[in-house]
Amino acid sequence: MREASTRYVLLGVLATAGPLTGFDIRAFLDHSVSYFWRESYGQIYPELKRLADEGLIEDASPGAGAREARPWRITRAGRAALKAWLDRPPQPAPVRDELLLKLFFSRHAPSAAARALIARAKDSAEARGVEFEAAEAQVLSEPEDPDLLGSLLTLERGRIMARAQQEWCARAAAFVEAWESGGAEALIRRWRKKT
Amino acid sequence: MREASTRYVLLGVLATAGPLTGFDIRAFLDHSVSYFWRESYGQIYPELKRLADEGLIEDASPGAGAREARPWRITRAGRAALKAWLDRPPQPAPVRDELLLKLFFSRHAPSAAARALIARAKDSAEARGVEFEAAEAQVLSEPEDPDLLGSLLTLERGRIMARAQQEWCARAAAFVEAWESGGAEALIRRWRKKT
DNA sequence: ACCCCCATGTAAACGGTTACATGATTTC
DNA sequence: GAAATCATGTAACCGTTTACATGGGGGT
Numbered sequence: 001m002r003e004a005s006t007r008y009v010l011l012g013v014l015a016t017a018g019p020l021t022g023f024d025i026r027a028f029l030d031h032s033v034s035y036f037w038r039e040s041y042g043q044i045y046p047e048l049k050r051l052a053d054e055g056l057i058e059d060a061s062p063g064a065g066a067r068e069a070r071p072w073r074i075t076r077a078g079r080a081a082l083k084a085w086l087d088r089p090p091q092p093a094p095v096r097d098e099l100l101l102k103l104f105f106s107r108h109a110p111s112a113a114a115r116a117l118i119a120r121a122k123d124s125a126e127a128r129g130v131e132f133e134a135a136e137a138q139v140l141s142e143p144e145d146p147d148l149l150g151s152l153l154t155l156e157r158g159r160i161m162a163r164a165q166q167e168w169c170a171r172a173a174a175f176v177e178a179w180e181s182g183g184a185e186a187l188i189r190r191w192r193k194k195t
Numbered sequence: 196m197r198e199a200s201t202r203y204v205l206l207g208v209l210a211t212a213g214p215l216t217g218f219d220i221r222a223f224l225d226h227s228v229s230y231f232w233r234e235s236y237g238q239i240y241p242e243l244k245r246l247a248d249e250g251l252i253e254d255a256s257p258g259a260g261a262r263e264a265r266p267w268r269i270t271r272a273g274r275a276a277l278k279a280w281l282d283r284p285p286q287p288a289p290v291r292d293e294l295l296l297k298l299f300f301s302r303h304a305p306s307a308a309a310r311a312l313i314a315r316a317k318d319s320a321e322a323r324g325v326e327f328e329a330a331e332a333q334v335l336s337e338p339e340d341p342d343l344l345g346s347l348l349t350l351e352r353g354r355i356m357a358r359a360q361q362e363w364c365a366r367a368a369a370f371v372e373a374w375e376s377g378g379a380e381a382l383i384r385r386w387r388k389k390t
Numbered sequence: 391a392c393c394c395c396c397a398t399g400t401a402a403a404c405g406g407t408t409a410c411a412t413g414a415t416t417t418c
Numbered sequence: 419g420a421a422a423t424c425a426t427g428t429a430a431c432c433g434t435t436t437a438c439a440t441g442g443g444g445g446t
Contacts, residue, residue, distance in 0.1 A: 008296075043405080046427085104342070107345060109282060146302060147302065149382060160362055188338060216396090235436080237437095240398065
């Protein structure tokens with residue numbers, strides 16, 4: 001059975017950014033890791049309750065009313081649980097790529113469809129590349145940030161992957177063109193030409 | 196609301212590989228697209244029934260018993276639905292990367308943890324790179340395959356992404372080392388050195 | 391007689407999103 | 419005092435995996 005990561009995200013955020021409310025945890029996630037992780041309130045609030053029950057977090061301002069801001073603080077047990085999780089290798093995630101699926105089946109549609117899919121992927125990869133570069137510049141402008149390493153590692157991954165995606169898009173477009181104009185032989189010839 | 200792709204995978208497989216049973220559809224998926232798409236029986240059988248109800252597939256050997264092999268054939272309506280789906284741009288998938296999450300929070304664990312995560316990622320990326328190259332060689336040895344283009348496009352994506360992941364791993368390891376030895380300044384210096 | 395593979399199917403549980411209900415606090 | 423924003427929470431629904439139940443057919 002796969003173990004859900006939600007609880008550890010919450011612990012991680014509370015460890016990094018001090019006592020926070022569920023609302024603020026979500027805002028923090030949106031501003032930091034949103035390009036590779038998101039959580040919804042429907043996940044956050046019940047999980048916070050569970051973490052509190054298990055003593056991994058504690059109410060940072062007890063005695064607050066029912067509908068008031070309720071900041072949570074990570075406990076020592078919580079930090080230990082977080083550390084243990086950080087030490088475990090990530091679990092294999094089910095990969096599902098709709099774009100690849102469509103390209104794999106693309107011979108059942110006019111080839112314009114495949115070309116359009118690739119062109120679109122290229123555009124979005126380029127946009128993402130620009131975003132990541134901007135985000136890196138932003139991060140590097142604050143060298144005092146204790147999370148500098150974590151931010152840079154993750155942003156760099158995004159940037160490199162976006163560039164690789166662009167590279168693949170160019171090659172994929174060339175493949176489709178070769179296949180269109182000269183069938184299997186032309187495709188194979190095109191494939192042999194690296195780059 | 197996101198639209199589920201499962202039905203279109205089934206239609207796509209039936210369009211490519213003729214009448215197949217639910218069992219064989221799964222086998223086909225396992226042997227072709229398993230590195231970017233999987234389906235479980237719990238998804239396949241109920242969905243086949245729904246597709247049949249909607250007239251997108253039909254029983255290819257009616258009159259078979261209850262527990263007998265029941266191959267399905269795609270109908271003309273089914274092909275139309277598949278084509279329409281192939282023409283639509285892929286829906287944005289929720290990205291969730293546990294490795295990045297752990298690296299982002301890695302300052303809350305001894306830095307050996309981050310190094311281990313990266314080393315492991317590097318190993319698996321190298322293994323995947325080899326697998327993709329082998330699979331490409333395999334596909335290219337059968338130039339008559341009508342799915343040659345689709346196979347090559349998707350395998351090439353896997354290969355390029357695996358290589359990019361290796362590149363990032365090398366850079367990430369260097370980042371951690373720089374941070375360890377010289378803090379923010381060293382890290383930034385290392386970052387400026389492209390490659 | 392036994393086992394393995396082919397094959398269909400379902401129930402339960404899970405992780406997750408969406409939509410909604412509710413109300414406190416701040417700002418204009 | 420109206421509107422926007424901060425904030426908590428839950429119910430319904432969805433897609434998916436897992437585990438299980440069932441049984442036919444072929445090989446040894």
